[in-house]
Amino acid sequence: MLFYVMAILVIVMDQLSKYLIRANIHMNETFTLWGIQLTHIENSGMAGGLFQGYAWLFGVLAVVFVICVLYFRRTGEMKGALIDCSFGFLVGGAIGNGIDRLLFGQVTDFIIRSGGILNLADHAIEIGGLLLIIYVVVRWWKSKH
Structure with missing residues (x-):
């Protein structure tokens, strides 16, 4: 259940924030909100603006990634709150x-x-990746002791 709650929360917060930016902030406009500097840009590539124009490919890869995570969850090899949070964020x-x-x-x-310049989904992926690394290290550590 934690996995689904985290994933849905990330999706809703990400899509809501992007909608608000697109609806209220002009392209390349910069402003400060609660001390955080924000600029509206659109990126048709991947992180860092690499591979511009291949958004469709990265969209398909996202679908494949989600299918792989759902498969790993179904096999039951990885269990626990930490991995559920990690996969939820990812x-x-x-x-x-x-x-x-x-x-x-x-x-x-x-x-x-x-x-x-990133968005909430990018930050969620970073958090999920960090939690996954912690999960793997803890699992390895427990297997050695």
Whole structure:
């Protein structure tokens, strides 16, 4: 259940934030909200603006990724709250960006951070990846002791 709650929460927050940005902020407009600098851009490629124009491909890869995660969850090899949260963040982020890529042909980014401009789905994927690394390390550590 935790997996689904996390994934749905990420998707809703991501899509709502992107909708609000697209509806209220002009392209390339920069503003500050609660001390966070935001700029509205549209990215038809992947992180860092690489491979522009291939949004459809990354959208399809997001679908494949989600199917793989659902398969791993079904096999039951990976269990527990930590991996459920990790997969929830990863799947929610993949679906959030996948929706943009498949419906609009580009992803709405707006959170300025060193290294680029991201969105909530990107941050969710980073958190999910970090939780996955922690899960793997803890699992390895437990198997050795």
